Amino acid sequence: MSKNILITGGAGFIGSHVIRLFVNSYEDYNIVNLDLLTYAGNLENLTDIKDAPNYTFVKGDICDADLMDQLFEEHQINAVIHLAAESHVDRSITDPLSFIRTNIFGTATLLNTARKYWKGREDVLFYHVSTDEVYGTLGETGLFTEATSYDPRSPYSASKASSDHLVRAYYHTYDLPVVLSNCSNNYGPNQFPEKLIPLIINNIKHNKQLPIYGDGKYTRDWLWVKDHAEAIDLIFHQGAVGETYNIGGHNEWKNIDLVELLCDLMDEKLGRPQGEARKLITFIKDRPGHDRRYAIDAAKIQDALGWTPSLNTQEGMTETIKWYLDNEQWMENVTSGEYQKYYDDQYA
Numbered sequence: 450m451s452k453n454i455l456i457t458g459g460a461g462f463i464g465s466h467v468i469r470l471f472v473n474s475y476e477d478y479n480i481v482n483l484d485l486l487t488y489a490g491n492l493e494n495l496t497d498i499k500d501a502p503n504y505t506f507v508k509g510d511i512c513d514a515d516l517m518d519q520l521f522e523e524h525q526i527n528a529v530i531h532l533a534a535e536s537h538v539d540r541s542i543t544d545p546l547s548f549i550r551t552n553i554f555g556t557a558t559l560l561n562t563a564r565k566y567w568k569g570r571e572d573v574l575f576y577h578v579s580t581d582e583v584y585g586t587l588g589e590t591g592l593f594t595e596a597t598s599y600d601p602r603s604p605y606s607a608s609k610a611s612s613d614h615l616v617r618a619y620y621h622t623y624d625l626p627v628v629l630s631n632c633s634n635n636y637g638p639n640q641f642p643e644k645l646i647p648l649i650i651n652n653i654k655h656n657k658q659l660p661i662y663g664d665g666k667y668t669r670d671w672l673w674v675k676d677h678a679e680a681i682d683l684i685f686h687q688g689a690v691g692e693t694y695n696i697g698g699h700n701e702w703k704n705i706d707l708v709e710l711l712c713d714l715m716d717e718k719l720g721r722p723q724g725e726a727r728k729l730i731t732f733i734k735d736r737p738g739h740d741r742r743y744a745i746d747a748a749k750i751q752d753a754l755g756w757t758p759s760l761n762t763q764e765g766m767t768e769t770i771k772w773y774l775d776n777e778q779w780m781e782n783v784t785s786g787e788y789q790k791y792y793d794d795q796y797a
């Protein structure tokens with residue numbers, strides 16, 4: 450049976466890498482990309498594959514139950530890879546209800562359509578893409594495993610935790626075939642510059658201050674976005690139904706150390722004297738409820754599916770910087786309009 454896959458949020462950062470991988474790797478699959486094109490969705494991320502015969506784009510909202518029914522019917526959807534979400538922690542602090550609407554109600558709407566259309570079927574799959582932030586925060590030591598208790602602390606992570614619980618509830622209650630993954634922080638091409646790495650790269654380029662929250666010793670486990678897309682491909686095809694897989698980079702960095710690395714790589718790339726960009730570092734007021742440390746134990750996906758990250762940090766950051774400098778127009782387009790007001794409010 451051919452696969453007709455509804456991928457939600459495919460015009461966003463991670464979604465666009467997943468769409469490209471699936472469209473290019475699986476010519477016999479029909480890929481339907483459903484995306485509302487919020488501030489974070491951008492069809493420029495997909496110009497290279499937009500005319501592929503196995504690809505269809507639909508602009509729409511995952512909260513729209515009639516549209517979900519129509520898409521399942523029209524495209525005979527037999528798999529979902531669900532990435533659509535409000536994804537930025539800082540925005541969830543100023544506007545939590547948008548996160549509750551999209552991440553919780555939207556996921557429930559999609560699950561409900563799948564339950565209705567797939568009743569009793571085993572040849573179908575609902576793949577829910579989630580975050581390690583559902584586990585809360587770590588101290589100096591320890592790693593998140595699939596067995597770590599949920600302890601979300603921001604409106605974003607609480608909304609993602611809720612969506613994870615709903616996905617598992619549909620598995621247990623309605624026998625809906627599901628699989629989940631919880632991934633650490635991604636970086637790479639096409640990430641919206643509200644997130645740390647593209648924000649820092651863009652600000653260094655324009656000689657603007659580099660805002661570091663609090664003492665800068667908050668730790669994240671960074672993963673190259675294309676490695677996440679590869680992991681999603683593996684889990685989609687080989688993951689066990691009902692299971693959860695943690696995905697992470699084995700790549701912990703304190704924010705300040707990572708920003709200093711970006712400063713030094715950017716100085717070199719832009720031909721500026723070493724040390725120049727570091728002068729722009731500015732410690733600012735901390736994020737409320739800021740999680741101290743995230744780090745993933747990725748042993749399960751490594752042992753069960755043979756997945757490991759491909760790039761080291763130096764390679765990954767160098768590639769990332771190159772992409773943003775080579776794609777100035779992309780950055781200009783996404784930072785014009787709404788973004789400027791967001792930036793001014795956030796960093797006033």
Ligand code: NAD
Nearest residue numbers: 458460461462463485486487489490510511533534536635
């Ligand atoms: P993103 O913000 O770049 O993209 C989200 C996409 O969802 C956008 O294209 C947006 O237009 C779309 N969208 C938003 N609301 C929608 C709605 N109501 N209906 C349809 N589409 C809608 O996010 P991202 O960083 O690519 O994250 C994708 C997924 O991966 C999210 O579920 C996120 O929680 C998860 N995740 C992200 C990271 C990370 O580091 N970025 C890490 C782990 C997991």
Ligand code: TYD
Nearest residue numbers: 538634643644645646660661662667669704
């Ligand atoms: P971010 O990219 O927003 O991802 P997340 O909050 O989902 O981990 O932030 C990564 C880290 O960088 C986090 O500890 C917050 C910090 N940060 C700053 O110090 N300054 C900034 O301007 C931003 C956006 C983030």
